[in-house]
Amino acid sequence: MVILNFIQQVLSTPAIFVGLLALLGLALQKKDAQTMIKGTIKTILGFIVLNAGAAVVQQAIIPFGDLFQLAFGVHGVVPNNEAITSLGLTEYAVQTASIFALGMCANIVLARFSKWKYIFLTGHHALYMSCLIAIILNIAGLDGWMLIAGGALLLGFVMTLFPALMQPTIRKVTGDDSLALGHFGSSCYWISAQIGKLFGKNENTCTTEDVKFPKGLSFLRDNTISIAIAMFCCYIIVAGVAVFQDPVGTTTIIGEDNWILVSVINAITFSAGIYIVLAGVRMLIAEIIPAFKGISEKLVPNAKPALDCPILFPYAPNAVLIGFFCSFVGGIVALGVLALMGHAGIAVAIILPGAVVHFFCGASAGVCGNATGGLKGCVAGAFVHGIAVTFLAAGLLPVLGSFGFANTTFSDADFTIVGILFGNLAKIMSSTSLFLVIVVLFMLPVLYNYTLGRKKND
Numbered sequence: 001m002v003i004l005n006f007i008q009q010v011l012s013t014p015a016i017f018v019g020l021l022a023l024l025g026l027a028l029q030k031k032d033a034q035t036m037i038k039g040t041i042k043t044i045l046g047f048i049v050l051n052a053g054a055a056v057v058q059q060a061i062i063p064f065g066d067l068f069q070l071a072f073g074v075h076g077v078v079p080n081n082e083a084i085t086s087l088g089l090t091e092y093a094v095q096t097a098s099i100f101a102l103g104m105c106a107n108i109v110l111a112r113f114s115k116w117k118y119i120f121l122t123g124h125h126a127l128y129m130s131c132l133i134a135i136i137l138n139i140a141g142l143d144g145w146m147l148i149a150g151g152a153l154l155l156g157f158v159m160t161l162f163p164a165l166m167q168p169t170i171r172k173v174t175g176d177d178s179l180a181l182g183h184f185g186s187s188c189y190w191i192s193a194q195i196g197k198l199f200g201k202n203e204n205t206c207t208t209e210d211v212k213f214p215k216g217l218s219f220l221r222d223n224t225i226s227i228a229i230a231m232f233c234c235y236i237i238v239a240g241v242a243v244f245q246d247p248v249g250t251t252t253i254i255g256e257d258n259w260i261l262v263s264v265i266n267a268i269t270f271s272a273g274i275y276i277v278l279a280g281v282r283m284l285i286a287e288i289i290p291a292f293k294g295i296s297e298k299l300v301p302n303a304k305p306a307l308d309c310p311i312l313f314p315y316a317p318n319a320v321l322i323g324f325f326c327s328f329v330g331g332i333v334a335l336g337v338l339a340l341m342g343h344a345g346i347a348v349a350i351i352l353p354g355a356v357v358h359f360f361c362g363a364s365a366g367v368c369g370n371a372t373g374g375l376k377g378c379v380a381g382a383f384v385h386g387i388a389v390t391f392l393a394a395g396l397l398p399v400l401g402s403f404g405f406a407n408t409t410f411s412d413a414d415f416t417i418v419g420i421l422f423g424n425l426a427k428i429m430s431s432t433s434l435f436l437v438i439v440v441l442f443m444l445p446v447l448y449n450y451t452l453g454r455k456k457n458d
Contacts, residue, residue: 015051018121019044021295021305022287028294043287050280050310056273058356060266064235065355066253071241078352079393079411084400085131092134099151100130106156106442111300114445118163119300121288122182122308125412129184130155132415133422135400140426140434150435153442154422160445162186162414163306169193172371173315178289182306184414185361188385189309192365195384196377205374208318208366224271227321232267234325239263274320277310285311309364316367322375323366323382327358330386338394349397351390357411358386385413392416399423 010016022043026036065078089096107120120126133151142150163180166189170181181189199205239259242250254262288305295303313320331353341348362382369381393409396416400409400423410416426434 013123015044015047017123018047018284018288021119021121022291024299025291025294028298039287039291042283043291046280046282046284046287048280050277050284050308053273053276053278053280054310054360056276057270057359058273060231060270060273061355061359063253063262063266064238065353067235067238067242067250068355069352070246070249070253071238073245077349077393077397077409079354079357079389079409081125081128081411081415084410085128088131088135092131092138095134095138095147095151096127096131098148099134099155100127102148102152103130103155103159106152107159108300110156110160110442110445111303114160114449116160116164116445117300117302118160118167118180118182118304118306119295120159120163120182120306122306125182125184125308126155126159128410129158129415129418132410132419136419136422136426137434139399139423140429141431142435146431146435150438154418154438157438157442157445158184158414158418159306163304165190167304169368169371170312173312173367178304179285179311180304180306181309181312181364183309183364183412185309185357185364185389185412186414187417188361188388188413189365189368191388192369192377192381192385193372195381196369196371196373199373199376199380201372201374201377207374208316208322208370208378211318211375224275227274227317228268228271230321230325231270232263235263235267236260274313274317278314278317281311281314309360312364312367316370316378319366319370319378320363322378323363323369323385324359325362326379326382327362327365327386327389328353328355330362330383330388331358331390332386333383334387334390338390349394351393351409353386353390354411357389361389361412362386389413389416392420395420396423 010020019040023036023040026039031039103126104120107118111117111119130151133154134147137147137151137154159182162184163182163186166181166186167177169190170179171177172193183189201207239250239254239262242253243259250259284307288307331351335351335353338348338350342350362385365385366378366382370378373381389411392413393411393416396419397409399419410419422434425437429437
């Protein structure tokens with residue numbers, strides 16, 4: 001039992017898990033001990049730096065979302081992966097942990113025997129998806145070994161499917177094929193990229209990184225400065241309205257400090273967080289790609305590491321900020337539509353724009369839209385992303401049953417799509433039939449690889 005708990009903790013600690021994979025890759029290449037120690041530690045360090053930056057960003061962005069709700073008097077459900085997962089774990093901790101561990105293995109098996117050569121390394125997202133799957137399959141009537149086996153196969157399938165869906169876009173973003181995206185917001189990033197294509201992109205297309213600043217504003221070319229100033233403008237407007245509407249409520253959110261000073265500090269903290277994230281991404285990529293060569297040569301030929309969405313940020317820093325703003329605006333527009341539907345007597349949940357999902361996912365959607373359609377693609381793709389994630393979150397709430405009344409839900413697009421699809425399948429199929437559907441889904445990429453895929457290559 002102690003050993004199982006230790007293994008579970010290792011697998012559920014993303015930095016250690018990724019570090020061990022780096023160590024395995026270096027060992028398979030028969031590197032010397034010094035190289036293996038250095039590569040493993042720097043990989044773990046890069047992952048921790050990345051997560052530290054993300055935590056700083058969240059620290060600065062969460063009060064912005066709270067102030068927005070207070071300033072404009074909106075109340076409803078705030079999608080948050082961490083909150084809904086913590087609720088789910090109170091009832092399904094064993095099932096979630098089992099699905100998580102076995103799903104990792106299923107991902108490697110599928111990568112080995114199918115054409116989808118992606119190893120999903122974003123551990124916290126895999127854990128959230130494990131929890132969602134445990135909830136959905138329990139609602140469907142599965143229990144015992146069928147719930148755990150079916151959940152693991154489904155998790156392995158989606159951990160391989162979504163990176164495969166995104167890879168053509170990732171090649172456009174990064175300019176090569178060495179990295180993949182392991183983040184469960186991929187379906188809407190893909191949509192953003194398709195929307196970007198509508199605007200076309202050629203050598204004359206203006207991208208987000210081509211934005212020209214007047215000579216007197218040339219200092220704005222420094223992304224840390226431009227991000228800090230842009231966030232300050234947003235903060236000062238929202239905080240100012242909140243202070244005017246409800247001074248006591250504003251104090252509850254930001255404390256006793258002057259709201260202008262808080263706006264300045266949070267804006268610069270946000271920019272600092274982005275700086276830390278980018279530093280962590282560069283360190284992680286510099287170590288994980290060479291280390292992964294051993295895994296791709298020995299265990300899973302041509303394997304690619306599928307990493308968290310901030311790996312996209314260094315390729316188009318301006319698109320990160322523009323994508324966040326446009327996605328947030330899309331969320332506000334969708335909020336208005338949901339409110340109108342509610343007034344018309346249609347039973348819908350009011351989904352509030354969560355600053356975290358619109359930053360990390362909206363920014364990623366902006367980078368993908370920029371890669372295929374330049375500045376216009378970034379704006380349009382991120383805006384549609386904001387609308388889509390809002391309506392998808394509203395659609396998932398009824399599926400979650402009692403969890404749907406917890407004032408929160410899963411936020412990123414892939415969680416909501418998987419939940420809506422399999423939650424509704426559970427309503428029309430028996431538990432055994434649903435289990436068989438999951439098994440068939442898992443086997444299809446393998447069967448294709450060994451039948452139709454080989455015929456095409458002959």
